[in-house]
Amino acid sequence: MSEVAQTPTEVIKKRVASIDILRGLVMLFMLVDHVRERFFFHQNVSDPMDLDTTSPELFFTRTTAHFCAPVFVFLTGLSAWLYSHPHNKAPRSATPFLFKRGLFIVFVEIAIINWLWMGNYDTLWLQVMWAIGISMIALSALCKLPYKAILALGLLIVCAHNLLSPISFNPDEAGYTIWAILHDRGIIFESESFRIKASYPVLPWIGVILLGYCMGPLYSRAVEGAKRQSTLVKLGLGFWALLLILRGFNIYGEVLPWEVQQDAIHTVMSFINYTKYPPSLDYVLFTLGAAFLVLAGLENVNNRFTKAIETFGSAPMFYYIVHLFVLLVSYRIVLAAVGPNYGDLFAFDYVWQIWLVAVILAVALYWPTKAFSKFKHNSKNPLVKYF
Structure with a gap:
């Protein structure tokens, strides 16, 4: 009998918990942003950030948020594989779940999240939840392909989509709308009172979710923990080594070449200033390389702090909606009570205040998120599971 077959249940649970811990960690970074x-x-x-107009502290605060979308999309793909290969049960198709949940996420983006961001419907912004939903719908169809075909397609999209950057369409040309949705950002509908803007080009994110799905077998019971850790470390370091070569010599993978700046800190800023819309190859190598190393480090971690972070990753949709609602209401209350101090806006004077408020909100949101997570895992309502 293999060592994996003898692994206690609690070790298996702890192994999978690393996914929720990493998801929770990037969602806390998202809160800061x-x-x-x-x-x-x-x-x-x-985006990308202008080194001529931003301060280092603001730049690196924004940079932490760059890990959120790629890690979340990647883990969504990984979780889809785990869903389709449940422990001690026969494999099942993930297609119906992915398709229905993808549609649900797109609906939530349009009907709820857009209003929570803007407080109005003058513009419909198709943002990260839209990209995740569309990526899940794409995966619902593509997961039927052979494993090697899924991996090859994911690698092709992530690695080669930068070659598509020279392609562009004017708003009045055929192909503009679909290209704005797939690869470029742009307004895809506009009238006197309403417009729709595709803010997150979905094609590269489809590649990322496919790679996440292909990572699933690494988290099967057939793989020992030590081997998984070793593989994750090699992948993380390999991604970063490739990044150093491509970025170091400005070979490929980023439309913004880095340059030596007036001092070391600004040179580092230039080097890690990657395009997010659409996510460049260098951007993906940087963020997912870090994610692999963190996943490896979390393999055997199990303490009160990581359990608290895991809570945020166990009920992501609930946390996402609630935190946007709290931020919208809080801002309007403060603006009404204190009044604007920067033109028509109320704003903090220092970046450290952003982090302080984010910590306070994270503590405040922990308890309702924990309560809902417990409710979700005990509920048999399929709609509740979507949160």
């Missing part, structure tokens, strides 16, 4: 979006909008940072 969304506090910035709400309370530091007077110094809004474009």
Whole structure:
């Protein structure tokens, strides 16, 4: 009998918990960035960030958020494989679940999240949840392909989509709308009172979710923990080594070449200033390389702190909706009570205030998220499972 077959149940649970811990960690980074979006909008940072107009502290605060979307999309693919290969049960198709949940996420993005961001419907912004939903719908069909075909397609999309950057369409040309949705950002509908903007090009994210799905077998019971850790470390270091070569010599994978700046900190900023819309190859190598190393480090971690972080990753949709609602209401209350201090806006004066408020909100949101997570795992309602 193999060592894996003798592994206690609690070790298996702890192994899978590393996925929720990493998901929870990036969602906490997301909270920091969304506090910035709400309370530091007077110094809004474009994507990619302009080194001529941003401070190092604001730049690195924004950079932490770059890990959120790729890690979350990748883990969504990995979780889809785990769903289709349940422990001690026959494999099942993930297609119906992925398709229905993908549609549900797109609906939530349009009907709820867009209003929580803007407080109005002048513009429908198709953002990260839209990209995740569309990626899940794509995976629902593509997961029927052979494993090697899924892996090859994922690698092809992630590695080669930068070659598509020279392709562009004017708004009045045929192909503009589909290309704005797949690879470029752009307004895909506009009238006098309403417009729709595709903010997250979905094609590269489909590649990322496919790679996540192909990572699933590494988390099967057939793989020993030590081998999984070793593989994750090799992948993480391999991604970063490739990044150093491609980025170091400005060979390929990023439309913004890095340059030596006036000092060391700005040179580092230039080197890690990657394009997010759409996510460049260098961006994916940087973020997922870090994710693999963190997953390896979490393999045998099990303490009160990681359990608390795991809570945020165990009920992601609930946490996402609630934190946006809290930020919207909080901002309007503060603006009404204190009044604007930067033009028509109320804003913090210092970046450290962003982090302080994010910590306070994380503590406040922990308890309702924990309660809902417990409710979700005990509920038999399929709709509740989507949160």
